[in-house]
Amino acid sequence: MSCSHGKQSGECVCDVVRKIVKAQDEVAAAMDNNCCTTGCEQSIRDLLSPATANGNTTIPFLLYCKGDCDLFFATGVAQNGNGAAFDCIETPVFRAKKFKKGCCVELELLEFETNSGGGGSLIPTPQDNCDFIPPNATGDFVETGICITVDLHHFIAIQCLAPTTPVSPAADNGNGHGHGHVF
Structure with a gap:
């Protein structure tokens, strides 16, 4: 050829x-x-397959930036549970919510659920490849309710994770805050 x-x-x-x-x-x-054992095609098949249907609602994914191919981290800010202060969340894991005009999509930032109760918000972008995964991560994700809109033309790669149903913040640790942030 x-x-x-x-x-x-x-x-x-x-x-x-x-x-x-x-x-x-x-x-x-x-x-x-x-079949790949991981990847977007497999995750979509798993989410839609009646044989493996287990109530999952989400395919979490990672995006890689165009040009440098680095993992994309988004930062979001929200008022915490009592509304008196703000939480800052940084994560590379997203859930697609809905398409906007063209190739723009609204993404919800997802946090890693941890054994310590609450999400595992991230410290600044890690130096090593997978340091952003908290050591006590449970394998589930926590909803943040924080959404951003991105233009998918600015990304060169996507990695899908296994289908899951993110935990709501209130259900995550029972205190109504849901975020166990590390700053």
Whole structure:
């Protein structure tokens, strides 16, 4: 396979990878072994499959910025449970809420649920790849109610996590605050 015919290099790579996937799909169809164990396609299948239906409502995901391919962290501010102060939340985990005009989407910031009660809000963007995951994370997420609108054209990659149902803040630790922030 050569990249002639005046195509741009990005299209050439895309075309080659498309051919690879098509060939792999043909082989996998005969072997019935074409599923990634993690990824967006698998998460969507798991969420919609009647065989695995367990009440999950959300596919949490991570986004990677265009240009530097770094993990995208969003920061949001909300009044805390009693309305007397503010909480600042920084997280790379999102739930898509609804599409806006064009390729803009409203995203809710999700926190990691932790064994210490409350979400595991993040300290500034970590230096090591997965330091943003609290060591006492339970595997669930906590709703924050904080939403941002982003233009998806500014991202180059997405990683979907397994379907889940985020815990509401009040249900998370019983004190009505729901956020166990680390600042």
